[in-house]
Amino acid sequence: YLGQTCSSILEEKTHNPRLTKSREEFIEIMANLKLSYPKQIDKALPANLVCGLQGDI
Template sequence: SGAKADIYMKDGELIQIGETGKTPVILECRATPGHTNGCMSFVWHKNTSVFTGDTLLIRGCGRTDFQQGSSDKLYTSIQTKIFTLPDDYRVYPAHDYTGQLYSSILEEKTHNSRLTKSRDEFIQIMANLKLSHPKQIDKALPANLMCGLQGDV
């Protein structure tokens, strides 16, 4: 379809997404590539929270074996863009397979078994996950690359 995003956010950019009461909700955009090249995390400093998408999950992280993923980039993103936040910041991932809603920076630094390792160990762990091919990936990948649009737009 040739579809493209209307707005491209830049690393470090501040965006307003609404307000709570009369106070604007301002998020800091942080580029966190690795799961995909375009992954972004959003920090809500006023609420001591970070929304990590599939970059950082609770006790895990996004897979890197498709969608232009890179274990090396993912490790760097998490260590330099997320784990540099204060320990008390809450981590809200895009999803969790056990039903947990959030974690914290300190909890993930301490208990995330993939990320308590060195870069080389992390890359090896990710290479050896041997995850099954997602059922809808052949539809999802092209849709993701076209902003979810299909056909002529």
């Protein structure tokens, strides 16, 4: 990322090597990365589904 802290969707679609490929190629690339299960995904995903708000609303 060369020190950049943000990007636009257009920049990513234009310059991100993963996003310049077909859908099928993207899926293959991501599957071959063999990434480990994210440590905080079980907390982050439910929080994201309710806009980060926790507790009774």
